Amino acid sequence: MISGKMEQALNEQVKYELYSSYLYMSMAMYFHGLSLKGFANWMEVQAKEEQAHAEKFMHYINDAGGRVVLQAIDQPPADFKSPQQVFEETLKHERFVTGRINGLIALAREENDNAAYAMLQWFITEQVEEEATADEFVNQLKIIGDNGHGLLMLDREMISRVFVPPTAAAN
Numbered sequence: 001m002i003s004g005k006m007e008q009a010l011n012e013q014v015k016y017e018l019y020s021s022y023l024y025m026s027m028a029m030y031f032h033g034l035s036l037k038g039f040a041n042w043m044e045v046q047a048k049e050e051q052a053h054a055e056k057f058m059h060y061i062n063d064a065g066g067r068v069v070l071q072a073i074d075q076p077p078a079d080f081k082s083p084q085q086v087f088e089e090t091l092k093h094e095r096f097v098t099g100r101i102n103g104l105i106a107l108a109r110e111e112n113d114n115a116a117y118a119m120l121q122w123f124i125t126e127q128v129e130e131e132a133t134a135d136e137f138v139n140q141l142k143i144i145g146d147n148g149h150g151l152l153m154l155d156r157e158m159i160s161r162v163f164v165p166p167t168a169a170a171n
């Protein structure tokens with residue numbers, strides 16, 4: 001049975017995962033505005049992934065005997081300076097989320113909550129990937145600089161990303 005404190009902390013995390021989804025959707029719309037369809041697609045897939053993360057937390061709260069209470073989601077930024085700045089913001093945001101996951105793990109340890117601890121391991125691995133990917137795009141966009149050809153090449157590459165829901169095995 002989940003503690004009140006853990007239930008509240010996980011409910012808060014649901015909000016942050018949904019905010020992540022909201023943020024990436026906003027970034028997708030920025031890319032659509034620039035006619036960078038590949039970047040927009042990549043961010044739309046990213047937004048779906050974040051929604052799947054929120055669902056993972058919600059299902060866990062339910063399974064552990066807690067109650068999901070959805071909270072208000074902040075408005076994400078609507079304007080961005082450049083594709084590079086978008087991925088710098090993404091990296092910053094993912095680092096923030098990693099910090100939150102680490103905080104949840106610290107709480108799970110404190111409360112001797114092995115079930116929550118086990119569930120959170122998946123997110124630790126996921127966050128390493130998320131940060132690495134964002135960092136990679138920042139670096140690639142730095143190389144591209146003002147080169148329109150380079151930007152369009154990367155855009156073509158990003159159109160092929162498809163949403164793969166987290167598998168049952170990864171649950």
Ligand SMILES: [Fe+2]
Nearest residue numbers: 017020050053
């Ligand atoms: Fe997430």
Ligand SMILES: [Fe+2]
Nearest residue numbers: 020050094130
């Ligand atoms: Fe993420």
